[in-house]
Amino acid sequence: MELSYQRRRAVAYFSMEIGIDERICTYSGGLGILAGDTIRSAADLRVPMVAVTLLYRKGYFRQRLEADGWQREEPTSWAFEKLLEEESARAQVQIEGRVVHLRAWRYDVRGEGGYAVPIYFLDADLSENSEWDRGLTQSLYGGDDHYRISQEVILGIGGIRILRALGYHEIATFHLNEGHAALLTLALLDEAAKEAGRESVIQQDVESVRSRCVFTTHTPVPAGHDRFPVDLARKVLGDRNDFFALEGVLHEGHTLNMTYLALHLSRYVNGVAKKHGEVSRLMFAGYDIEAITNGVHAAAWVSAPFRELFDRHIPLWRKDNFSLRYALSVPRDQLWNAHMQCKKQLMGLVNHETGAGMDENILTIGFARRAATYKRADLLFSDMERLKRISNEVGKIQIIYGGKAHPRDHEGKELIKRIFWAKHELQHDIKVAYLENYNMTLGAIMTAGVDIWLNTPEPPMEASGTSGMKAALNGVPNLSVLDGWWIEGHIEGLTGWSVGEPVHGKGKERDHSRDAPSLYEKLEHAAIPSFYHDRDRYLNMMAYSIAINGSFFNTQRMVQEYVLNAYFNR
Numbered sequence: 001m002e003l004s005y006q007r008r009r010a011v012a013y014f015s016m017e018i019g020i021d022e023r024i025c026t027y028s029g030g031l032g033i034l035a036g037d038t039i040r041s042a043a044d045l046r047v048p049m050v051a052v053t054l055l056y057r058k059g060y061f062r063q064r065l066e067a068d069g070w071q072r073e074e075p076t077s078w079a080f081e082k083l084l085e086e087e088s089a090r091a092q093v094q095i096e097g098r099v100v101h102l103r104a105w106r107y108d109v110r111g112e113g114g115y116a117v118p119i120y121f122l123d124a125d126l127s128e129n130s131e132w133d134r135g136l137t138q139s140l141y142g143g144d145d146h147y148r149i150s151q152e153v154i155l156g157i158g159g160i161r162i163l164r165a166l167g168y169h170e171i172a173t174f175h176l177n178e179g180h181a182a183l184l185t186l187a188l189l190d191e192a193a194k195e196a197g198r199e200s201v202i203q204q205d206v207e208s209v210r211s212r213c214v215f216t217t218h219t220p221v222p223a224g225h226d227r228f229p230v231d232l233a234r235k236v237l238g239d240r241n242d243f244f245a246l247e248g249v250l251h252e253g254h255t256l257n258m259t260y261l262a263l264h265l266s267r268y269v270n271g272v273a274k275k276h277g278e279v280s281r282l283m284f285a286g287y288d289i290e291a292i293t294n295g296v297h298a299a300a301w302v303s304a305p306f307r308e309l310f311d312r313h314i315p316l317w318r319k320d321n322f323s324l325r326y327a328l329s330v331p332r333d334q335l336w337n338a339h340m341q342c343k344k345q346l347m348g349l350v351n352h353e354t355g356a357g358m359d360e361n362i363l364t365i366g367f368a369r370r371a372a373t374y375k376r377a378d379l380l381f382s383d384m385e386r387l388k389r390i391s392n393e394v395g396k397i398q399i400i401y402g403g404k405a406h407p408r409d410h411e412g413k414e415l416i417k418r419i420f421w422a423k424h425e426l427q428h429d430i431k432v433a434y435l436e437n438y439n440m441t442l443g444a445i446m447t448a449g450v451d452i453w454l455n456t457p458e459p460p461m462e463a464s465g466t467s468g469m470k471a472a473l474n475g476v477p478n479l480s481v482l483d484g485w486w487i488e489g490h491i492e493g494l495t496g497w498s499v500g501e502p503v504h505g506k507g508k509e510r511d512h513s514r515d516a517p518s519l520y521e522k523l524e525h526a527a528i529p530s531f532y533h534d535r536d537r538y539l540n541m542m543a544y545s546i547a548i549n550g551s552f553f554n555t556q557r558m559v560q561e562y563v564l565n566a567y568f569n570r
């Protein structure tokens with residue numbers, strides 16, 4: 001009885017990557033972390049959800065940086081047999097006419113009250129499968145288009161089939177976290193046709209599928225939207241003329257565009273911040289696109305010293321993140337003490353790992369995220385002489401970096417090298433460190449341990465951004481370009497500082513050349529002086545970062561919005 005009750009789940013959440021635990025290496029960046037935080041908050045809120053992703057026995061990769069900053073990828077592995085429960089259920093999908101057998105491994109995410117949301121990790125490494133097929137669930141974002149579309153068959157189609165095989169028959173809503181899972185619509189179309197006693201899918205099935213799908217699009221960056229040539233899609237999916245002939249399946253008649261497929265087959269679509277909703281509406285004219293601004297899981301990203309502080313002053317904060325608003329009444333010296341504990345931990349780590357010799361009394365700026373060019377990690381180094389002068393004359397700074405480039409992103413790797421070059425150029429004036437192998441643990445230590453969290457993406461490319469929210473929850477003010485969540489979270493001089501002008505429309509007409517000068521001005525005239533010469537103001541900013549932004553930019557609020565506006569609102 002217990003079992004059948006457990007399997008009555010209203011929402012199935014599909015994501016190509018999920019970052020739920022440091023030891024479970026099935027994520028590469030923000031998308032995966034968001035998925036993990038979403039599941040945690042769903043468990044806290046007792047939302048009847050089940051989640052599906054791929055196993056990735058070899059994870060993403062371990063980053064090594066050579067002396068000049070060039071990135072080398074080393075293989076990793078992780079102890080999935082120890083951390084996950086193997087299920088006996090099996091499912092099959094067809095890839096290029098071959099039957100590929102799948103199994104699933106389960107990990108239960110327990111919420112505050114003990115309610116569990118299971119995650120199923122799909123695994124094709126079974127002896128029944130060919131060598132190539134067995135490799136399909138080995139590595140995240142590892143192969144070419146052919147490998148990727150095959151993985152997406154496993155995620156979307158295999159995901160639904162394994163859920164059915166496990167006994168989940170009552171799912172009302174399928175949430176496609178990004179377009180990678182869009183082929184689940186094909187599996188649902190097939191189910192609808194079968195139920196009607198037909199062999200092939202017809203237009204009428206589209207309505208029934210659309211009424212059950214919710215789609216979240218995550219980026220305006222073109223590379224983030226999977227598109228496959230129809231020939232490749234036909235080769236992998238087989239002779240599915242019925243599917244390809246449906247209105248809205250092929251984009252411009254010749255591309256299987258996962259974003260358009262998901263847009264066309266979902267009843268509710270959203271971007272991940274208000275601005276990103278607007279930008280997505282311009283990108284995908286003709287579709288209703290709402291916005292639900294991202295968050296982070298508060299209890300997961302608040303550092304131990306602040307957890308203790310909140311437990312003392314705001315006892316219900318984990319159960320009710322809105323109550324973080326009362327951080328305003330926490331005595332400022334206690335905020336500072338908690339912050340210094342976090343900072344000491346970070347300094348210890350940085351000095352141990354890099355030998356940088358950083359000093360806990362110096363204003364520390366942090367920047368860590370995927371090393372993608374649009375994030376402009378090197379904007380701070382646009383004018384080295386000015387940066388040196390600011391540090392030497394206005395107030396000393398030191399800077400800590402982290403972040404992996406995608407293995408095939410040559411420009412992203414060059415970006416890391418430029419940080420290393422700047423580190424060398426600045427060695428007598430400003431200490432710069434680059435921490436290797438950025439991951440969840442480092443993310444938590446860095447966002448809590450610096451004095452200012454820096455973000456300089458090229459608007460409007462940063463759909464939301466979440467690391468700044470982790471900083472805010474730990475009382476760290478943001479210094480950021482007005483893009484993504486920061487447009488909503490920014491109050492000048494209170495929660496942090498803005499860089500450059502706001503973005504309008506798609507952002508094409510914005511003058512990006514003003515960003516670097518603006519960054520220097522904000523450092524020189526606002527951020528550094530408040531840290532060194534107006535400590536009360538800085539402490540107030542710590543309190544407001546938690547009270548205004550920590551209380552709102554969390555996944556507890558976000559999942560509530562999904563429940564109200566997307567999941568159960570038909």
Ligand SMILES: *Cc1c(COP(=O)(O)O)cnc(C)c1O
Pocket residue numbers: 028029030031033368369370438439440443444464465466467468470
């Ligand atoms: C939070 C986090 C991210 C996302 O950071 P953004 O600011 O959204 O780019 C990426 N990687 C790791 C390891 C994180 O913890």
